[in-house]
Amino acid sequence: MFAVHFFENKNLLLSQLLKRVPSEGEDLKIKGRKAKVSSVNSIDEKNVYVQVVLESLQKNKPILDNQKKKKR
Template identity: 65%
Template sequence: MFAVHFLENKNVLLCQLLRQVPKEGEELKIKGRKAKVTSLEPIDEKTFHVQVTLEPVKKTKTVVADTSKKKKK
C-alpha cells in the first residue's frame, strides 16, 4: 500500500492509500473532475506526490425568460 498525495500546483486535492501508484499521463477522476497526471515525485518508499492538472470547469449561462405578467391600469 502506498500513500499517494494528489497535488495541483501546491494545493493538496486528495490523499489516498492505493495499491498501485498512477503513471505519468494517466487520466484520473478526482472529486468528480477529470485530471491528468503530469509528474510523479517519490518522497520515501511508501509516499508519493502526484502532480495533476484538472480540466477547467465550463460555466454555462442560464437564460432567464421574463414570465411575469404586467397588469393593465
Template identity: 65%
Template sequence: MFAVHFIEKNNVLLTQLLNRVPTEGEELKIKGRKAKVASVKIIDDLNIHVQVTIEVVNKNKLVVDNSKKKKR
C-alpha cells in the same frame, strides 16, 4: 501500499493509500472532477507526490427571455 498525495498548484487535493501508483499521462477522477497526471515524484519508500492538472469546465449560462415577463 503507498501513501499517494494528489497535488495541484501546491494544494493537496487528496491523499490515498493505493496498491498501484498512477502513471504520467493517466486520466483520473478526483472529487468528481476530471484530472490528468502531470508528474510523479517519489519522496521515500511509502510516500509519493502526484502532480495533477484539473480540467476546467465552462458552464454556459442560459439566456433568459425577458420579453414574456410582465412589465410594471
C-alpha cells in the same frame, strides 16, 4: 500500499492509500473532476507525490428568453 498525495500546483487535493501508483499521462477523476497526471515524485518507499492538472470548469449561464415567460 502507497500513500499517494495528489497536488494541483501547491494545493493538496487528496491523499489516498493505493495499491498501485498512477503513471504519467494517466486520466483520473478526483472529487468528481477530470484530471491528468503531469508528474510523479517518489518521496520514499511508501509516500508518493502526484502532480495533476484539472480540467477547467465551464459554468453554464442560463439563457434568458423573455418569450417563454408568462405575461400577466
